Amino acid sequence: MYILLLVFQLKTHAFLLEDDNDEKPNISFWAAIIGLVSVTVLVSIFSEYLVSSIDGFVEGSDISKTFVGLIILPIVGNGVEHITAVTVARKDKMDLALGIAVGSCAQIALFVMPVVVIIGWMCDINMNLNYPSYEIEIYILAILISMTSTSSGTTNWLGGALLIVTYIMLAVGFYFEDVEDF
Numbered sequence: 673m674y675i676l677l678l679v680f681q682l683k684t685h686a687f688l689l690e691d692d693n694d695e696k697p698n699i700s701f702w703a704a705i706i707g708l709v710s711v712t713v714l715v716s717i718f719s720e721y722l723v724s725s726i727d728g729f730v731e732g733s734d735i736s737k738t739f740v741g742l743i744i745l746p747i748v749g750n751g752v753e754h755i756t757a758v759t760v761a762r763k764d765k766m767d768l769a770l771g772i773a774v775g776s777c778a779q780i781a782l783f784v785m786p787v788v789v790i791i792g793w794m795c796d797i798n799m800n801l802n803y804p805s806y807e808i809e810i811y812i813l814a815i816l817i818s819m820t821s822t823s824s825g826t827t828n829w830l831g832g833a834l835l836i837v838t839y840i841m842l843a844v845g846f847y848f849e850d851v852e853d854f
Contacts, residue, residue, distance in 0.1 A: 674783035681775075688767075722748070736849065743843045750776065770822065806849065810842055 697704070722745075730737050735744075747754075753776055761769035785801065792799025803811075817838050821831040 674779060677775075677778055677782065681771075719749070735847070738849060739843070739846045742846050806845075810845060814838060814842060 699707075726737065726740055726745075729735075730740060753772060757769045757772040760772070789799045789801060817834065821827060821834055
């Protein structure tokens with residue numbers, strides 16, 4: 673499904689995402705590729721340090737791994753993505769800003785999670801998508817609120833506030849969740 677989404681966005685319906693402005697890139701193609709590869713290597717090294725420090729952080733604080741994994745890590749790990757989305761939104765390119773957010777969610781849900789489960793199975797590590805019912809209900813609620821606030825194609829500050837308050841409610845719920853081992 674993720675591959676089909678990429679084909680849709682990049683090939684068959686690329687015209688939906690085209691911008692009328694003919695902006696020229698400030699750097700060459702190869703400079704961009706070298707920069708991308710360099711930053712990817714650095715991010716993977718720093719991510720390893722971040723993930724390896726989670727156990728110590730959880731033991732030293734009164735915060736669950738669920739809260740760290742669902743609230744703190746996405747904010748820290750996707751900081752650049754959030755800044756990019758806000759930057760393009762401020763330039764009145766809301767389609768691109770929404771595409772960044774939705775594309776990231778689709779990439780995680782349709783590509784990363786299934787690949788992680790399959791690799792876990794191949795390495796004989798018990799990986800599954802068996803989420804507690806509370807988390808499933810919260811995810812569905814968040815999806816419905818996000819869909820409702822973005823479906824009209826226009827929004828205002830109240831819609832943004834609704835999304836932020838929803839995120840805060842999720843954070844509070846996961847902070848106080850009684851974590852059970854499966």
